Amino acid sequence: MPAHVVMYRERMEQGLAHDAMARMDDIGRQVVNHARADCPVDSGQLRSSITHHVTLVGRTARMRVGSPLERAKWIHEGTGIYGPHKKPIVPVSAKALKFPTPKIFGPMPRGMSRSPGGFVFAKSVKGIPPNPFLTEALKTVLGTTSVTIRPVTS
Structure with a gap:
């Protein structure tokens, strides 16, 4: 006896959207884990602030990975002579x-002086080189050809 199958487009699209969001959520967790492993750790605040969020916009599942901390951008892109300016x-x-006095022994680097109050003074500093831990995490999980990175303005 033949069977009759009816597929409703709306239900099919809902199922596909759910599958896409579940896959993006899985990818997001992997990216967060890699980024947390590769980010620099001082107090652990940056590492613990890295999260992901998946949304469905129309028929497109979108994922955002990052940190709400302002210094995350400075660490990721670099500052001073290594940064955008x-x-x-x-x-x-x-x-x-x-x-605050860094944990270095011996003479201070040129242009810096140590005060008895536990602080260091300098007329200028070079800044820090970029550490693109988020970009590298995306490339590790998705591969270099699959990654399109757009800076988030808000």
Whole structure:
């Protein structure tokens, strides 16, 4: 006896959308795990702030991976001579930049002086080189040909 099958397009599309969101969620978890493993750790705050979010826009599943911390962008893209402006960091409203004493022994680097109060002063600093831990995590999970990165403005 032949069977009669009826497929409703709306239900089919809902099922496909659900499958796409589940797959994107799985990919997002993998990317977050790789990014957390590769990001620099000082206090662990940056590492624990890395998350992902999957949304369905029309028929497209979209994933956002990142951190809400402002310094995540600085670490990812670099600062000073290594960042987008390619200039050393200099004080804006003071004579020198002030930092807590780093854990280095011996003489201070040229242009820096140590104070007895546990701080270091400098007229300028080079900045930090970029550490694109999020981009690298995406490339690790998806492969280099599959990755399209767009900076989020908001």
